[in-house]
Amino acid sequence: MRRASFLCGLVVILSVLPSCGSVLAETIPPLPKIPDAEIAASYERAAVQNVLAAVNPKVFFGYWSVCADGQGFGYGNTYPSLDGHQMTDALLWLGQVEVVKANWDYVRSFQRPNGLLPLAIFPDKAGQKAVPGQLPTDLNNGGLYQHWVPGNPLAALAGPTYIQNADVIYRHTLDRAWLTVQIPSVNLAADHLASLVTDEGRVQGAGYYVERPTRLESDGVAQCYAVDAFRRIAALNRVLGDDPAARCYDELAERIQKNFVTQFWTKDHFAEYLHPQRGLIANHGLTDVDWASLATGIATSEQQAVLWPQLRSEGRFHYGGMPTGISTRPETYEPWEFTHPDRHDLAAMGRVWYLEAWARAQMGDAQGLLESVRKVSQVGRANGYFWRERYHPDGKGGVIPAGAEKYCEYPANLIRVVQRFLFGVDLRLDGSLVLMPTATAEYWDRGFGQTLVGSNRTLTYRMQRTRTEGTYQGAAPLRLGLRFPPNVAPIPERILINGQPAEIVREQDLIFLVLPAALQQAPCQFEVACRPTTDSRVD
Template sequence: MRTLRYKKWGLLIILFVFSVSLRVRAQSKDTLYLPDPLIAEAYYKAAHQNILAAVNPAVFKGYFSVCADGIGFGYGNSYPSLDGHQMSDALLWLGQINTVKANWDYVTSFQKPDGRLPLAILPANAGKKIGPKNYQAEVDPNGGLYKHWVPKDPLRALAGTTYIQNADVIFRFTSDKQWLKEQLPSINRTADYLASLISDEGAVGGAGYYVERPTRVEFDGVSQGHVVDAFRRLAALNNVVGNQVATQKYRGLADRVASFFQKKFWQGTQYAEYLHPEKGVVKGHGLTDVDWTALATGVASEKQKKVVWPQLKSAKGFYYNGMPTGIATKPETYESWETTYADNQDLAAMGRVWYLEAWARANMGDAEGLISSIRAVSQAGRDSSYYWRERYNAKGGYGAKKYNEYPANLIRIVQRFLFGAEHGLDGSLQLSPVAPEAFWRSGFGQRLSLRNGAIYYMMKDGRTDGQYTGGTSQTLSIKFPYPVKNIHLVINGAPVAQRSKDQWITFVLPPSTEGPPSTFSLRFEH
């Protein structure tokens, strides 16, 4: 009986892969199925023409460029904070675990005793000054840039935060507890340096989190949310290895920053963009990326969500010439004192802001808004032979021509938010798609590599089918975007009980290394 079921499933998989190759005009090895040809093709091009193309072991094992051509921003240079995290996360989704772990080792070797990490690693400029005349910073003799050349030193909170977030995704993809135990002293040391930027009240300093101009001196609202997210993740990582002292410490720091944010950044209808030491609360540029950050990283109170979300949901001012996502809905209102340099180049739509928008929309269950933003970015790629610029404004794209920020975030957003895929700290796979109704009618799914095997699955309205191959059992949890009832689960041809809690349906797939894979079929009503 099981053999017959497997043969039928095998035929389904063959048809599945064939349909994918037709949709993206790619090779049969493609494993992503989306009933939207534009997004499917953009995902494939982002992966193969941009992210994987940037990996270059000839520089060093684990090296990747921030540009698809390997040249933009300097051959052999590394940007391990924002770019490094975005690229690492995307590469993990593409199965490049060894590359990401090797890159982690390289970056870790530049950590200072106090926990500081470099914004950039520029080997050819070691010991030299960089930056425009009269606006320069010195590169460390080891090649690391630890201080920005823009006055007031923006991005101070960035490297440590993304280092923690990187550790989190690496562990989630690998479940490698030995690796985690070995790395936690370094990760905690970075967190302690990050904690030194926090005021007694709970405000995270460091000027602009991921923007330089405007400089957002000194307490950027984006920093507050990202730092809370990082500390919460770090508390959970320490809990995995049983370090309860560190767990409580970082939970406490996260709570302190979140409390300050809710009290001091909230302005009644939206959040302040930043708190300036002399000018005070800055909030005159319309809705900003801080509002997205609050909903994305979970630092907004329930009451605040109800006020700000209806405004954000339909705020078209964030799309500059149709491209998501700008840092503010009224970029023309910035004043000269808000930058410490001669321009405001970051008054732009950028992939880093788009990720926050997508994260927030996913948290709020806004499938139509999410898919609309993905289509906009996909179309921008198609219009430029599937390369993306660093920044976009009302006149179009500018900055690096083959920059990997948008393609990296396209991969992350499709996986984490559209598909709702997440690797649990306990080794489970969690699926909670935020997909539009058209996707549920047509069906969508993928083949996803796991730490010890792979899973194929297809989701459609009222059903989910799949198969699993792996040397150990695999816990799978699924949450649909609506309440379900009359759940019927079959594994390997036999009815099986499942656990349901908080709309999550959880079951365990048995190991399968020889012979047919384990199959599962889930039916329900809603």
């Protein structure tokens, strides 16, 4: 992104911030410098026009809607599970730590003694007794703890997303005091999730993030996310020195993974779900379960070798070109698979796209990842940089947009996908910061970078094919990891910190160096130049 465009982006941000509260204007980091005009524009508008616009301190400090207009799905309502995590993560990348922490406190206040958290919170329902045909909200607080669709889909959703929120908040802040106070609540949510796990290691609960089809009784996506959640809560307990709790959660993750890779595998792909009467359901083609198995890294290496060639170029997941649908054969679902008459979730949705992007990053597919981001960006641009909740296939090669208008799922996930996968920013629990881009040759040639602000430190960097340079300021040293593109040998020709030669440590395909503490007035400067091989192009 050219400097003029970059500065223009800052002007746009500052012009809309009064509606979001002055705190946002003080904490928003600069926009990333993305060498792709389509994606750069979408990132900016996803951030400013959607995610930040959904923050509304007039309701309470820490409140955000799931829609940019603040009206979709009800003014003042909160959806702390799937939507809450997507927004939490995106807002952290946008520097909104205090907003996110305040929202966390609000959601935590609705946790029941057994660890159960609500799927949604409707304040105006508090004190009202539910009548037949209305949402079964809690009389005391307006929380929705059981889904209204028969079969109780999303039963295994709230716990993992709460754990994921704790994980990302700590990674962005390294706030041990905060984690120490919150860990009992997070462990309680993990224990409730554990109560849904059978002795053999199968997670019960219907559709993880889909309602219709309901995916009775054990959704494959839920198995993958449960493993991911238990690994994350184990790691958080280990940060605080509670090794017994960490081992307990690691053992749960291992048990679920073992059951999944043995019981859900059907020769060349994973079953979509286990139905209580009909057994494994695996006849809708490839599904989001296959993406999830690669994204979370729980498929065996042999299963990955079978799955990836099928998934990599499978265009039927993109309904009318829009990433990503739940299966490659949505027309094959039968009436008995729905406990509610409509087929609401046979659609492309941002939650599935995130899994696809995560899986492509895991497999090093830079071109496929970039193409998916561009497709989402193009659909947003065509609608004034707003996105709908769902995109149903129209049967003619196109899509029928549906659900809430100005819904924040796609824009929140666009921010997450760019940061986590395209730019490959890995904020590690030990305080290390690792840059592992999944970028194409064009990106490496043109260069990309950004300013990352968090946990009392600021890193500004620019990466190119054989060179990374930047500045750092912070009260403590920073262990910085770098991954250069494939076919570029990790053999540094020049490593300079403040103009002086420095030592590096190699760990597989990563180069680590330690940047010293530095004041804002005199930031540390660094440069790493690597040796290109004969052919250093990226596919």
